[in-house]
Amino acid sequence: MSYYAQLSPQHLDVLKEIGNIGTGNGATALSMMTGKKVEIKVPSVSVIEFSRIPLFFKDPEKVTVGIQLGFHEELNGKLLLLFDSEPGRRLLELLIGFVNEDLTTMDEMQRSVFSEIGNIVCGSYLVSLTQFTNLFVNSEVPQITVDMVSGIVAESCLEYAEEEDHTILIETNFQIEGQQNVEAFLFLILKPESVKKLLESLGM
Amino acid sequence: MEEKAIIGIGEYKSGKNPLVLVTLGLGSCVGVCIRDPAKGVGGLIHVMLPESGGKEVSKPGKYADSGIEVLLKEMGALGANLSKLEAKIAGGAAMFKSTGSSMEVGKRNTEAVRSDLRDCTSGEPKPWKMNRGSGYQVDR
Numbered sequence: 001m002s003y004y005a006q007l008s009p010q011h012l013d014v015l016k017e018i019g020n021i022g023t024g025n026g027a028t029a030l031s032m033m034t035g036k037k038v039e040i041k042v043p044s045v046s047v048i049e050f051s052r053i054p055l056f057f058k059d060p061e062k063v064t065v066g067i068q069l070g071f072h073e074e075l076n077g078k079l080l081l082l083f084d085s086e087p088g089r090r091l092l093e094l095l096i097g098f099v100n101e102d103l104t105t106m107d108e109m110q111r112s113v114f115s116e117i118g119n120i121v122c123g124s125y126l127v128s129l130t131q132f133t134n135l136f137v138n139s140e141v142p143q144i145t146v147d148m149v150s151g152i153v154a155e156s157c158l159e160y161a162e163e164e165d166h167t168i169l170i171e172t173n174f175q176i177e178g179q180q181n182v183e184a185f186l187f188l189i190l191k192p193e194s195v196k197k198l199l200e201s202l203g204m
Numbered sequence: 205m206e207e208k209a210i211i212g213i214g215e216y217k218s219g220k221n222p223l224v225l226v227t228l229g230l231g232s233c234v235g236v237c238i239r240d241p242a243k244g245v246g247g248l249i250h251v252m253l254p255e256s257g258g259k260e261v262s263k264p265g266k267y268a269d270s271g272i273e274v275l276l277k278e279m280g281a282l283g284a285n286l287s288k289l290e291a292k293i294a295g296g297a298a299m300f301k302s303t304g305s306s307m308e309v310g311k312r313n314t315e316a317v318r319s320d321l322r323d324c325t326s327g328e329p330k331p332w333k334m335n336r337g338s339g340y341q342v343d344r
Contacts, residue, residue: 144300151299152231154213155232
């Protein structure tokens with residue numbers, strides 16, 4: 001039986017709380033950087049089959065900016081920060097005052113803005129994750145892609161597909177307030193054995 | 205109205221005309237469309253990983269080798285002439301570019317699919333939107 005199928009509602013609540021704390025930290029860092037209020041929304045946890053990933057999204061082929069930050073050592077997994085193209089454009093405008101009509105043709109400067117945002121938000125998330133669990137992780141450099149949302153999420157989960165038919169998506173979202181809000185989604189994707197380790201570290 | 209079937213990641217399906225097979229959001233995954241135009245039999249598989257390593261798998265559609273094998277078996281059962289097949293493949297992208305150490309799943313998927321198809325069909329599959337930097341949708 002799949003390990004994920006054995007998780008109780010309490011386990012899932014703990015994972016949700018981890019998402020909440022992590023995103024809270026990330027949002028604080030982002031707020032300091034942008035000088036704007038950043039609001040986080042209620043987190044959710046979904047255990048889904050890989051095959052269902054495209055159906056998880058309302059519009060699975062929506063062009064989305066994805067920033068992935070992998071981490072390893074005592075926990076293995078990745079954080080995936082997603083901006084739909086419209087909020088993505090607004091974020092660029094907010095930070096460098098220049099908007100690209102088509103985010104698939106961003107230049108180095110624009111891509112590095114997203115990388116840096118990913119670094120800050122995901123890095124703060126990871127710090128709180130390690131403090132909370134007392135587990136040590138090392139993060140990689142952020143990687144960025146602009147593509148269809150279900151393709152990006154599938155790609156991030158793919159590494160763990162060998163051992164599991166399911167993936168667990170710890171989803172949070174936040175928005176940077178302004179004249180128009182910039183909404184972002186953040187997924188914590190863990191290697192199956194790391195989910196176990198994480199829960200054990202919290203005495204579950 | 206034409207009947208449509210959506211194939212999820214790591215799934216496959218075969219069918220007869222006029223069924224339309226669709227798969228969404230191909231990134232480094234590879235969508236493989238195979239058909240026997242004369243018999244009106246076709247199949248689509250959304251491959252996630254290149255090789256099953258010969259072990260028993262619960263979901264053969266996840267891997268190029270096991271998936272193409274079961275798909276062709278099904279198509280054969282529907283009356284397709286396995287020596288007269290055509291194939292098209294799409295996907296196999298390298299999504300996150302900045303990785304030197306990336307697993308290059310897209311490329312490996314593409315290569316695996318090509319060699320598995322070569323073993324099973326009469327000729328090279330026709331490439332179609334291959335190995336570009338981004339994902340695609342495959343429709344029929």
